[in-house]
Amino acid sequence: MAAPTPVPTRTPAPSHLRAVGAPPARASHDFLGRAADAGVEVGTPLSTGALVVDLAGYAVTLEGTELDLSPRQVELLALFVAEPRRVWSREQLHWVCWGDTSPSRRVDVQLCRLRAKTGLDLFRNVRDRGWALRPVA
Numbered sequence: 001m002a003a004p005t006p007v008p009t010r011t012p013a014p015s016h017l018r019a020v021g022a023p024p025a026r027a028s029h030d031f032l033g034r035a036a037d038a039g040v041e042v043g044t045p046l047s048t049g050a051l052v053v054d055l056a057g058y059a060v061t062l063e064g065t066e067l068d069l070s071p072r073q074v075e076l077l078a079l080f081v082a083e084p085r086r087v088w089s090r091e092q093l094h095w096v097c098w099g100d101t102s103p104s105r106r107v108d109v110q111l112c113r114l115r116a117k118t119g120l121d122l123f124r125n126v127r128d129r130g131w132a133l134r135p136v137a
Contacts (some may be wrong), residue, residue: 031075034096035082045125046081049136051118053078062118073114076107080123080133089130 035042050063050122058074060067069077075097079088093107094100111123111131123131 013106022134029099034099035079038061038092038096040079040082040096042078046078048081048133050130051077051080051081051120051136067117069117071112073110073117076110077114077122080131084133084135087126087130087132092130 018124020107042055044054044056046055052061053074054060054077055074060074060077076093076102079093079096080086090107093103094102094104098106098134115122120134120136122134122136124134
């Protein structure tokens with residue numbers, strides 16, 4: 001009989017990804033816990049311009065019309081709207097939204113999908129640093 005396959009565990013965010021002065025990482029296994037570890041308060045509802053993110057119901061509305069977004073897209077958008085002037089690195093977004101820092105382009109893909117689904121150019125690229133939210137009218 002074969003030995004059972006070990007279940008991979010998630011590790012706390014590396015210290016360079018936590019906010020300065022943030023408490024030591026705790027066993028944060030969900031988006032809200034990891035966002036809090038990163039120093040982001042994602043209380044609801046969050047809004048910028050005509051865009052409203054309701055994390056409690058995982059709903060996003062634009063000018064009163066609800067958008068069809070995946071839970072991960074709602075979480076990504078909540079981070080940007082909660083901290084509109086913050087520049088988010090790929091590694092930080094990986095950690096907060098997916099719970100790991102594995103190198104991949106999934107952040108880029110989700111940001112591109114958010115642009116397409118909202119019809120807005122929501123994110124500005126900060127060369128060699130990451131992305132920040134553009135002002136939404």
